[in-house]
Amino acid sequence: MRLPFRKMHGLGNDFVVVDARDRPTGLTEEAIRLIGDRHRGVGFDQLVTLERDAAGADLFIRFHNSDGSEAGACGNGTRCAAALVLDETGRNRLSIRTAGGTLAAERLPGGLFRVDMGAPRLDWRDVPLARPCDTLHVPMAAEGVRGGVACSMGNPHVTFFVDDLDTLEIGRIGPLLERDPWLPDRGNIGFAQMLGRDRMRLVVWERGAGLTLACGSGACAAAVNAHRRGLADRAVTIEMPGGELRLEWRESDGHVLMAGPVATAFSGEIALG
């Protein structure tokens, strides 16, 4: 079987995008892991599958991490999928449903795209955490970090604020925190260093994908969590290793808006079976 795909990325957070709007791809979890393998397959942080939406949105998008696990949200992947469909249709706006909620995407001037990622979920049950807890101060710790801020953007995030990111060994503490007992569904772990009330550095150890060059939902979570801790205004620029995203936790409706670039690297065909 041959499956066409497009290789895209948002600030280096990279995706294999496949189209299941006309017929299911039939990919098993094992096949997804193989495609995501950077030596035996194409390689990706996430597989992004375009599907028809039965509930009336223009598009349904499904996300799988490179370990094969499914995720309810993927900000950079949503931006890439939206850009692909907006270019295909010549439209400037798109309604999107994901397992984590209903989103809206729009084309901005200068080749940027903005996604309304919906409202963050702030209750411990919605992250989810393993037991009742104030999500502003989750008592998780690892070398160099203590006390995270948790929320969900349709997927679980914990953000740790530190004075100097360069002192952390994220490759070592990231996987420990991803599987912390406080996180029954595991979690995406953000490490943030404030540079001002409107700017921060962020590095994310992603659930099911590890260290990535950028993380869209992680940037949304970091913006929300910084404001909740009184460290940031509602509009912030987030600098990640792969580049910058503009975030706003909008006061009027509590939605998080994320704006940034997208890129297509190449297209190809996956040979399966």
Ligand SMILES: N[C@H](CCC[C@H](N)C(=O)O)C(=O)O
């Ligand atoms: N690893 C995440 C999904 C991808 C998130 C990231 N690539 C983004 O841009 O939001 C999870 O398991 O919840």
